[in-house]
Amino acid sequence: MTDSVNPLPEHAIRAILDRYGEAMLLGAHARDYVATTKADCTEGRRTTDLDLAIAAPSIPDFKEMTRPLGDSGGTGMRFDVEKVKVDLIPFSNAPGVNPVIEVVEGIQMDTTGIDEAFQTAEHMEAPFEQLRIPTLHAMIVLKTVAWRMRRAATNKDAEDLALLFKCTDLGDYADRCYEDDGLLERFDADSSRIGAYLTGADAMRDLPQATRDCLDEWSNPELAEAMEPRYSSNGFIESLAQRLSDFAAGASDYAAGARE
Incomplete structure (x- = not known):
């Protein structure tokens, strides 16, 4: 489907789509697809797993839906599909549903934002x-x-965030960083800051509930520090905290009506 660090396992994807109708790509494959096709950035982290989100009204419904796939591993969400390890993440857009799910007792996952995404x-x-x-x-x-959910257990999410923030002023996202005179003046024509700001506004527009829920994290110095290892050998690390702050500013300005 696209050249990337991690070629998509098409047979496994086809099997899931044929069974469930629709799915959304998540994890390393989604990160690589966005970075490669949208931002012309070929960096990535190798993976052999596939993460897909599928709609399910409830956890009991999800268990029934996935029963034909066989053993679901220790998490209740990992299946062998066409010789590929596939993590199926259930999500619901029903009002009042707790986004923190527990398919297997004691193992939690936060699905906040998946329905909006x-x-x-x-x-x-x-x-x-x-x-x-x-x-x-x-x-x-x-x-x-x-x-936020698993930072004590792994740093890979923060490192993935560093790559995603690097993409905000590259490829398809580059031109718009030079189109607004007000932003060029506000950010001293720094495209990395403008890109982060505009992407934050996009987030508040399309994922308002999840974005509001995450605002405190983008001002958390622990996140910028956790993002550093990916780029510890170059000057990019100095801009990580600033990009996080600009992303949050873009989200807040959009929520306040200062951006359209």
Whole structure:
């Protein structure tokens, strides 16, 4: 489907789409797709797993839906599909549903924002048009949620965020960083800051609930520090905290009506 660090396992994806109708790509494959096709950035982290989100009204419904796939591993969400390890993440857009799910007792996952990301996701090209790809701003929100939930156990979400923030003024996202005279003046024509700001505004527009839920994390110095290892050998690390702050400013300005 696209050249990237991690080629998509098409047979496994086809099997899931044929069974469930629609799904949204998550994890390393989604990160790589956005970075490669939208930002011309070929960096990435190797993975052999596939993460897909599927709609399910409830956890009991999800268990019934996935029963034909066989053993679900220790998490209740990992299946062998066409010789590929596939993590299926259930989400619901029903009002009042707790986004922190527990398919297996004692193992929790925060699905905050997945329903909003699904609604605004792009469709893959034929013949995989049933597969949705989160936008860059949705990926940043979802990765922030993941970092908040499991930062004590892994740093990979923060490192993925560093790559995603690097993408905000590259490729398809570059031109718009020079179109607003007010922003050019406000940010001293620094495209990295403008890109982060505009992407934050995009996040508040498309994922308002999840973005509001994450605002405190983008001002958390622990996140910027956790993002540093990916770029510890170059000057990019100095701008991480600033980009996080600008992203949050863009989200807040959009919420206040200062951006359209």
